[in-house]
Amino acid sequence: MTNEVGRTDTNGLVRAFRDAFGREPEGVWSAPGRVNLIGEHTDYNHGLCLPMAIPRRTHVIASAREDRVVRLVSRQLPGERTVALDRLLDGDRGGWAAYAVGVLWALEQAGHRVGGLDVLVDGRVPLGAGLSSSAALECAVALAAVDLFALRGFDGDEGRRALARVCVRAENEVAGAPTGGMDQTASLLARPDTVLLLDFDGDHAPRHVPFDLDAHDLSVLVLNTRAQHSLDDGRYGNRREECARAVDELGVASLRDVGPAQLDEALRRLSDDLLRRRVRHVVTEVDRVTRTVEALQLDDLAALSGLFEESHASLRDDFEVSCAELDLAVETARAAGALAARMTGGGFGGSAIAVIRTVDTDVISAAVEQAFADRGFREPECFPVTATGAASRER
Ligand code: ADP
Ligand code: MG
Secondary structure (H helix, E strand, C coil): CCCCCCCCCHHHHHHHHHHHHCCCCCEEEEEEEEEECCCCCCHHHCCEECEEEEEEEEEEEEEECCCCEEEEEECCCCCEEEEEHHHCCCCCCCCCHHHHHHHHHHHHHCCCCCCCEEEEEEECCCCCCCCCHHHHHHHHHHHHHHHHCCCCCCCHHHHHHHHHHHHHHHHHHHCCCCCCCHHHHHHHHCCCCEEEEEECCCCCCCEEEECCCHHHCEEEEEEECCCCCCCCCCHHHHHHHHHHHHHHHHCCCCHHHCCHHHHHHHHHHCCCHHHHHHHHHHHHHHHHHHHHHHHHHCCCHHHHHHHHHHHHHHHHHHCCCCCHHHHHHHHHHHHCCCCEEEECCCCCCCEEEEEEEHHHHHHHHHHHHHHHHHHCCCCCEEEEECCECCCEECC
16 A cells, blocks of 8 residues: 655755756646546536545646747656647647646637746656546646746636636647546645535536545545556547437437436437447436535435445446456455445546545555455555645745
């Protein structure tokens, strides 16, 4: 089990910045990864989801440049990247650098004038683990840009929501990952000891729902399967297209318009079984988010357990985005005493989460590690988290 929550030595980062760029940094910003408690593949269907920020954060140390060049170094990946802001969309977008430079591009598309940057990135959110290292990187860079270029309109919750939209655009249009907005909103708006109820049907402000795990001696245990996971390899996009096809066939504005009471009728009107299963997942999952909020308000852990189980089964059987590692992590955690467990994030690998009694952390982590070893899977990474705060300036 990994107990380290990813404390970052900012003095060390400042030294690394000087070494990389031969100048002083102007500031340090950080943004958290997230886990989604429930509500998967619902954001792009105008539905509900319930993410919380986790203590694993991505730090960005940066200084503005006089020209329109962005130079980037990441402590997680080798080599320096240099990208000219004005040629970003022409050719090579710099691989991972696209997530950072894309934010600057999207800020300009939104009417803000920015310039070049020197950027050092240090991420404690594991990359590609379904914990949203991509949004953590985007959101930390976005805050740095707002401060360094004195951009207006990004203060308060309203401003942060506008900034989240900028980051989504960077991820969709520059990094090329068609994700839906949950990750960036969570990273920019989360508060400690709460989950965020996000409603993507129209322009709703998020609701902060109390989720004080410590007060109940509970934790969320993250089970990073380390199984292959990539949102831009097409499978995530396929699911979006399938949902769009169902929307066309049903003649609705979005799948959100199909409530649980209309589900049976909608299923009858769809042309094939695959679309029926996709729609059934989305409609029931949105309903489960509402019921999860009720369960949290009542401290009803039995209800939470059932909702997590239904959600996982729906993602596995109807939406078909789980995998052997995620199923094993969830089943093993439950058998070892987890109060509730399910896969989290887009799927196809990545992480599962379990709500556990904090005292059971080691036992459940060891059980999952053993089960993975027995099946010959890569060693998973298990670590407990509680709900933490949003992206911020560190110095
Ligand atoms: P997730 O968001 O679940 O971690 P994604 O595939 O959406 O997975 O995003 C992971 C990608 O984000 C990485 O492959 C890399 O391109 C970029 N990235 C995230 N964090 C860092 C970092 N610390 N350094 C460099 N690139 C990063
Ligand atoms: Mg991501």
